[in-house]
Amino acid sequence: MTRVHRFSLRWRVAMVLGLGSLLLTSAVAVVVWNLASGYMLRQREQSAVRQAQVNVRLVDEALRTGSDGLDELLTGLTAGPDTTILLFRPGQVLTSGRQVDPDQLPRKLLDLGRDGIPAGQRLIVSGIPVYAVTLPIAHAEGAYVEMAPMVQLDRTFRFLSAVLVAATVASGLLGVALGSWAGRRALRPLTQLTKAASLIAGGDLRARLPEQTDPDLTPLATTFNSTADALEQRVLRDARFAGDVSHELRSPLTTMVNAAEVLRRRRAEIPGTAGKAVDLLTSEVDRFARMVVDLLEISRTDQQVDDPTPESIDLAELVTNVITTRPGAQVPLEVDEPPPHVLGDRRRLDRVVSNLLDNADRHAGGAVRVAVLRRDGRARLEVDDAGPGVPPDLRTRVFERFDRGTRAGSRGTDTGSGLGLALVAQHVQRHGGTVRIEERPGGGARFIVEIPEAER
Amino acid sequence: MDFSVLLVEDDEHIRQALGLALGDEGFTVTDAVSGEEALDLLAVAEPDVVLLDLMLPGVDGLEVCRTLRARGDLPIIIVTARTDASDVIAGLEAGADDYVTKPLMASVLAARIRALLRRRGTGRHDEVLKAGGLEIRPDVGSVHRAGVEVHLTRTEFRLLVELASASGRIVTREQLLQRVWGYDYFGDTRLLDVHIRRLRRKVEPNPDEPALVLTVRGAGYRLDVDG
Structure with a gap:
C-alpha cells in the first residue's frame, strides 16, 4: 500500500526543517x-x-x-519620582515620593513589617510595577x-521577550x-528525470539525462540513459521492421492486384472452370490487398509514429467532401450551424467517415442520414442506416479487429477487410x-462518433 | 489518346504486371530497372510521364527525381511502398508532382496520369493574371516577376493559377486538391503542403514569412493579390 501524501516531498522536508x-x-x-x-x-x-x-537606618536614627526634620529626611531619601517611602507609625502614615494609597499595600506585607520581620514582594501599584520592601524600625513602633x-x-x-519571540x-x-x-536543490535531478521521461513518453526518444557530478545520482542517470538507449534502439528496430514488412507485403501485392486487373479485363478470353477460378482469385486478391493495407495502417497507428501536426478541421466540410466524392446516390447531410x-x-x-459509410453500404444497404452536430463542446458525427441494426451485445464487439460475420446479412461477395x-x-x-x-429511431443502426471540439 | 510512360522499378514482377495492366489501360510503357538505366533512356527519348520507384539499387529514386527536375519539368509520379511521411515528403520535395503507394491498381494510376497530363495544356483563357508583382499568363504557362521569368513546374504553375483566379478569396484545400490534382483525393494533406512550400520558395521574397501565398488556418489558402 502506498500512502498518498497531501504535501509534496519538498514541502515535507521544508516543514520538518x-x-x-x-x-x-x-x-x-x-x-x-529564565536565566x-x-x-x-x-x-x-x-x-x-x-x-x-x-534608608531605614537613617529613619530609625531620626x-x-x-x-523634627523627618519629612525632609523622607523627601531626601526618595531617589526618583517613582520611588515611594511609607512610614507607618501608630496612628499616622507618612508618605514621601510618588503618592500611593497605603491601603493598596497587602496587609500581610505590612503585618510582617510591624512584627519586625523584613519582607519583600513584587506588586503593581497604580499601574507601575514596583518591588515593595518592608523593614522593621528598630527603635520605634x-x-x-x-x-x-x-x-x-x-x-x-x-x-527581551519580543526579541526572543521574533528570533524564534x-x-x-x-x-x-x-x-x-535544499529540497528543491536535492530534487533538481528528479525534475530533470521527470522532464526527460516525459519527453520520451511524448515521443522524443533521444531525450537523455545530463551527466551527473553527484555520486549519489550517477547510477540513476546511467540506468535511465541506458534504458532510454535500449528503448530507442528497440523502437527504431521495430519501425524498421514494420517498414520492411510493409515493403515486403506491398511489393507482391502490387504484382497480384495488377495481374488480377489484367485477368479481369480479359475474363472473356478464359472460359469454363478456369474462368470461375479466375473470378475467385481476382476477388480474393482484391480483398486480400485491402486487408493488408488496413492491417498495415492499424499497426502503423499502434506504433504512434508518422503523425502530422494536428490542424483545425471543419468537420462538416470534411464529411461533405467525403460524401460528394463517393459514387452512387448522395446521402442527406444534416449540419449544425456553425x-x-x-x-x-x-x-x-x-x-x-468513409469506413462508416462503407460499413453501412456493406451491412445495411447504405447510409440514410449523416449528421454533423455540436453537443456540449464535442463534435458529433452520426451515420444512420435503415438496416437490421446491431444487437446490444455486439455493439462493442463490432469494433474489434476481424470481428465480422456475426452481423446479419453479411458475407456476400464484397466483404470488407474485417x-x-x-x-x-x-x-x-x-x-x-x-x-x-x-438504435436509430425508426429502425436500423446509428453510429455515433464524438470528438472534442477545437478551440477557435 | 496514347501516352507514353517510363516505368522505373527494380522488382521484375511488379514491372511486368504493372506494364501489362498499364498497356491494357492504353499506355505505351517503357521500363527501366535502375536509376542509371532510366537516366540513360531519358537522355534519348522523353516520355509523357515517369513512374518512379523510390527504392532503387544504385542511384536511388530521390536522386533520379532531383536530376530530372534539374533538367526540366517532365511530370513525375512516385510509386512507393514506403508510406512513412518522411519518405513521401522527401519525394515530393525532390520535385515529384504526385505520389501513389503500393499496392496500387493500374486503373487508379491511369486516372492519376491522365489528371496530371491534363494539366499540361492550361490554355483556358488568354487573360493575364496579376498578383503581388507576379504576371501569370495561363495561355503560355509562364510567370514573370518584374520582367524576369520565374520557373515553375506544371503542378506548381497550376496551383498558382488556381489561387490567382480566386482573386484574393480563400480556396479550400479540398478545392485545390480536386482542381490541381484533378481527382477525388483521399484526404492526404502532404501532397498539398509540400507543393505550397515549393511554390512559396519560388514566388515569395521570403519563403519563411509568406506574404503572397497565405495560409488561412482551418480553411485553406489565399493569394494576397495586393501584396
Whole structure:
C-alpha cells in the first residue's frame, strides 16, 4: 500500500526543517529568558533591599533622636519620582515620593513589617510595577515600606521577550525556507528525470539525462540513459521492421492486384472452370490487398509514429467532401450551424467517415442520414442506416479487429477487410473521441462518433 | 489518346504486371530497372510521364527525381511502398508532382496520369493574371516577376493559377486538391503542403514569412493579390 501524501516531498522536508528549527530556537529562548530574567530580577531586588536597609537606618536614627526634620529626611531619601517611602507609625502614615494609597499595600506585607520581620514582594501599584520592601524600625513602633520602581526592568523584559519571540519565529521561517531550497536543490535531478521521461513518453526518444557530478545520482542517470538507449534502439528496430514488412507485403501485392486487373479485363478470353477460378482469385486478391493495407495502417497507428501536426478541421466540410466524392446516390447531410471544428489529422478523419459509410453500404444497404452536430463542446458525427441494426451485445464487439460475420446479412461477395470499424475506433480514439452504436429511431443502426471540439 | 510512360522499378514482377495492366489501360510503357538505366533512356527519348520507384539499387529514386527536375519539368509520379511521411515528403520535395503507394491498381494510376497530363495544356483563357508583382499568363504557362521569368513546374504553375483566379478569396484545400490534382483525393494533406512550400520558395521574397501565398488556418489558402 502506498500512502498518498497531501504535501509534496519538498514541502515535507521544508516543514520538518522549519519545525525542528522552531523547536530548537524556542527551547533556547525559554532557557535564555529564565536565566536572564531571574538574574536581573534578583539583582534589582537585592539593590532595592540594600537601599531600603540604608534608608531605614537613617529613619530609625531620626526617630530615635526625635529630630523634627523627618519629612525632609523622607523627601531626601526618595531617589526618583517613582520611588515611594511609607512610614507607618501608630496612628499616622507618612508618605514621601510618588503618592500611593497605603491601603493598596497587602496587609500581610505590612503585618510582617510591624512584627519586625523584613519582607519583600513584587506588586503593581497604580499601574507601575514596583518591588515593595518592608523593614522593621528598630527603635520605634511601626513599619518602614519602600517601593522601588521596576519600570526600567519591565521594559527590558518586554524588549527581551519580543526579541526572543521574533528570533524564534524567524528561525522557524528560515528553517522552512532553507528546507524548501535544499529540497528543491536535492530534487533538481528528479525534475530533470521527470522532464526527460516525459519527453520520451511524448515521443522524443533521444531525450537523455545530463551527466551527473553527484555520486549519489550517477547510477540513476546511467540506468535511465541506458534504458532510454535500449528503448530507442528497440523502437527504431521495430519501425524498421514494420517498414520492411510493409515493403515486403506491398511489393507482391502490387504484382497480384495488377495481374488480377489484367485477368479481369480479359475474363472473356478464359472460359469454363478456369474462368470461375479466375473470378475467385481476382476477388480474393482484391480483398486480400485491402486487408493488408488496413492491417498495415492499424499497426502503423499502434506504433504512434508518422503523425502530422494536428490542424483545425471543419468537420462538416470534411464529411461533405467525403460524401460528394463517393459514387452512387448522395446521402442527406444534416449540419449544425456553425459547424464544429476538431483538431486532428484529415486523412484519418476521412478514413473514419468513409469506413462508416462503407460499413453501412456493406451491412445495411447504405447510409440514410449523416449528421454533423455540436453537443456540449464535442463534435458529433452520426451515420444512420435503415438496416437490421446491431444487437446490444455486439455493439462493442463490432469494433474489434476481424470481428465480422456475426452481423446479419453479411458475407456476400464484397466483404470488407474485417478491420474497417476497428480502424474507425482506433482513429477516433486517437483524436480523444469515442465511437458507439445506438438504435436509430425508426429502425436500423446509428453510429455515433464524438470528438472534442477545437478551440477557435 | 496514347501516352507514353517510363516505368522505373527494380522488382521484375511488379514491372511486368504493372506494364501489362498499364498497356491494357492504353499506355505505351517503357521500363527501366535502375536509376542509371532510366537516366540513360531519358537522355534519348522523353516520355509523357515517369513512374518512379523510390527504392532503387544504385542511384536511388530521390536522386533520379532531383536530376530530372534539374533538367526540366517532365511530370513525375512516385510509386512507393514506403508510406512513412518522411519518405513521401522527401519525394515530393525532390520535385515529384504526385505520389501513389503500393499496392496500387493500374486503373487508379491511369486516372492519376491522365489528371496530371491534363494539366499540361492550361490554355483556358488568354487573360493575364496579376498578383503581388507576379504576371501569370495561363495561355503560355509562364510567370514573370518584374520582367524576369520565374520557373515553375506544371503542378506548381497550376496551383498558382488556381489561387490567382480566386482573386484574393480563400480556396479550400479540398478545392485545390480536386482542381490541381484533378481527382477525388483521399484526404492526404502532404501532397498539398509540400507543393505550397515549393511554390512559396519560388514566388515569395521570403519563403519563411509568406506574404503572397497565405495560409488561412482551418480553411485553406489565399493569394494576397495586393501584396
